[in-house]
Amino acid sequence: MKTVGFVLTRLARDRSALFGLVLIAALLVTALLAPILATHPEDVFELHPAERLRGPSAAHWLGTDRMGADVYSRLLFGARITILIGVIAVGASLMVGVPVGLVAGYYHGWLSDALMRVSDVFLAVPQVVLAIAIAQTLGPSLPNVILALSATYWPWFARVVYAETRALQKEVFVESTAALGASPWRLTVLHVLPNIASPIIVRASIGMGFTILTAAALGFLGLGPPPPTPEWGRTIAESREFLPDAWWYATAPGLAIFLTVMGFNLLGDGLRDVLDPRLRRARIARDD
């Protein structure tokens, strides 16, 4: 386990990771300060039918939507929903996936096999399809989207943690601690968990990007939170019928998703390089 300071200095040296960090910081600031940064904060609910589908201008930086609401302001409030979905869904996946992975990795035998089979089952259908099925069954709403995403993402954590735990077991120090008579639970929490924190953090960062993309897809298909929620995927779906004229309407939320996901992906890559030499396969010989 490396110290936070060490990680940050290393990250700061990695230009693309730094860029990712900046993007995420920008997203957080946007979400927190949305009421201040928005030019028309009331437009989350308010309609101005007479001003619908106006192009970008000084009054409306990113134009207006089909209801005459300010696209820019709604975009900022959409960031809150995006972060909410990402953080809670990834958090919930962690809470389920990590214990499952730990147990499956630590114990050998039927329990371990069964747990990993169950997570395999969840990985055997396309994640989006599973999320769509769950979201449709539960009905379109914000909590249900989060639930659907958590239910589909936890196996990734289980897998990572399982693999890491197994790998660690082979290492001498765990074996020796066990030989000294430490209880299994103590062993797991005190020794294994800190050692596998790095891959979990990396996975969580990538998972944020993935979850946000999937959430947007659900919103796009009409399975996200209902209108007038300024969710980005839903906004893109709304905007389609006004193309090609109202290009700003479709473009802005898509760019927002793009930058957000890119932020998490870049950060994830950077973290992987710094924290986890064993996982560096994809960028192993990069020497910048």
Added chain:
Amino acid sequence: MTDRRTWLIVLLTLVVLATMPSIPAAAQTRFVFANESPYDTMDPHAAFDVGRVAVRLNLYDGLYRWLDNPPKLEPWLAESHTVSPDGLTYTFKLRRGAKFHDGAEITAEDVRYSAERILALKKGAAALLATMLAPGATRALDRYTVQFTLLKPSAIFLAVVPEVHVVNAALLKKNEKDNDWGAAWLTSNDAGSGSYMLTRYDPAVGFIAKRFAGHFMPWGPKYIDEIEFRLVKEDNTRVLGMIKGDYQGTGGYLPNDQVKRLREAPNVKIIEQESMRIMMFQVNNQRSPLTDVHVRRAISYAFDYDGFNKDILGGSVERNPVPIPNNLWGVPRDVKGYAYDLDKAKAELGKAAAKVDRPLTVGYLQGFSQTEQAATVMANGLRKIGIDTKLTSELWPAMVERMKKPETSPDLVVYWISTYYADPNNWIGEMFHSGQWGTFKASSFYKNPKVDELLDVALRSTDRKIREKAYQDAARIVVDDAAGVWIYNTKYFGPWAKNLEGIRFSPIGNGQEMRWVYYAK
């Protein structure tokens, strides 16, 4: 140049010529229509909607037919009919010599079989027909006379007669499987007599039909030889296809912005017609707090009618404050209905005995963005008078399912009531008579004995004056009770290829009956 090579070329040419499809001598005229919904069945008795009307109007004939706008009932396979004095027995005289596509003559027996088939299959127009006609109550008196004996006198029976599309009984019996009335076979085949004959069908694409020269109605000097109706889902694809000339016609209820684009295209013309298609919110009258008339009135005052009709829909529709289309008879002309007025809405809320202490669910149809926008406008108005809302959406069939019971129906649902037949009963009658509960049109679950009585009177009588008065009176009460929120009546803006002539629009067929249409050279 060697001999062998010359021979090879000759041989190749011959092969190519031999395998080439034969080209018809005269240039055939073709027409392609881009439809917004799929042609999932070719059975004329399985569907009763505008989305699949082209199948019924072009491949099949009924005893009577709705033509033009305002729609008039014209004799079609029947030459005339008589009604018994008690209004129970309708006797139709058939045209002689009218033929099905296989050459067999159309007889009274075919009409009888068709009526029984609709009632037995219980799809499409069956629900409506079954309220008037029992199975076994249709008789073929002789080869050219058919008689219907109704359960009770009905003013709208004749209006529904055009939906009794006549199918070739002998042909269907030949293709029956497990007494299914040939349903499986007819899904993808043609047993009609209509102006066009089915030549190709694919449920995922649509159908192609060629002109039936032997149709009983003489053809004009000019006509279209082959018609194709095809599913084209996106508005944008339909509009681009019209502009490029891939399609010669498409549905007339496009968003205003798209109509604007089409108007600028040199090869497209927009045919404007008054139509009959009311957009409305059904208000669940049976669920508290909507049981309180003041709450319902408050809701009626809270919808921004002008903002929606004029700004969002760009004035392509007309405000329709009552549950009968403005351009039909039976409308009480003195009733102004509700306007957007938040002060009045708040005042009504103040008068209400019931408290609005929960968010109201507002339903709209998935895939119809206009209903989503209407729901959003409604939610915004309600928010301003302090009522919370929750928007909920379903695909149409699922929404129909929810609307069968007051317990499952949303508090408000927005959609359209189109013209199934041109009579006020199609709107106010089926929407607000308590005997209609359970059908999608009646999902306001309104119950008022006085209104029931007026609607019964209107339905039983054949005297237009009595009927008109009854509908006007019923409409006054329903509007005063704010039993629903009526928004607009649609105008039809039909995009057609500029060189098409002879298009005959009626709100029932939306101009999709192709036998009248031809290309001006």
Added chain:
Amino acid sequence: MRLLALALHRLAWFVPTLLGLLVVTFVISRVVPADPVALVAGETATPAQVEALRHQLGYDRSLPVQFVEYVGRLARGDMGTSIFTRRPIAEDLAHRLPATIELTVVAMLVSVLVGIPLGVLSAIWRNSPFDHGLRVVTVSGLAIASFWLGIMLQLLFAMRLGWTPLNGRLQGFPPRSITGFYLADAALTGDWPTFGAALLHLALPAATLAFPALATLVRFTRAGVLDVMQSSFVLYERAMGLPRAVIVWKYMLRSALTSTVTQIGLLFGILLAGAVVTEAVFDWPGIGTYAVNSILRSDYNAVMGFTVWAGTIFIVVNLLVDVAHTLVDPRERTT
């Protein structure tokens, strides 16, 4: 022998995994609030008719019984009937499969043919402006929402420029069906205008799918090549004086592409199992749209049928990837 053992091991897990998958889907699909039987019965059906239909479809029995019955039928190759299209699920899937396969193959061809050379070049010219430029592309490919990319392509190429159709597989009726693949059918019947039209229809959805796939392939190829370039046997061959081009293209690629091959297999599987959102955007009549529509309409059997398909693909692809891995990588073979 090792291959066989591997294959057997994988196959042994096939049935339990699939069963588990079916349980999950079954549970999800049977707790839906909407009553699909009533939906099918139609808006005019009486309660008695609905119940009769429910009995006919077997939906009135208890869930475990229904599940056992379903698995029993499945074992005999019967996936049941879609309550919406009223056709056997297997037929529906088979009908839509060519569309998805055609799209997948074209998209994968593009991404392989473009992605691998780009990956190799960016490894050779490491840290050059080319490499940096390409990195922007690969990072974007994995961050872009596919439905948005599709819409942007439509906006540019279909709406503004008018070069391609907006969506669909073909306007109007397809060519005479021989293989079900429009490109192949049109070519076999010599119908070149249809061939061209089908190709144009494929362009945008294939590009949408190819972009993220390409990004992945570039990344893995680049990493693989860099890895091998620094390994001992390349250094040895370079010392032997072989020309650089020969070393790169002939010797290195084979070992460098191990992980790329894995990725190609996985990507292929992902796309085959349903490029759900992309198919929806382009209204592509494939397996993906079938899955989405079935879910939206609560069509149990169809959703289960799709699950069987996706699960099978997942397992088969993983097996093939393992096999290919063993075959391609000389190092792994010798161990």
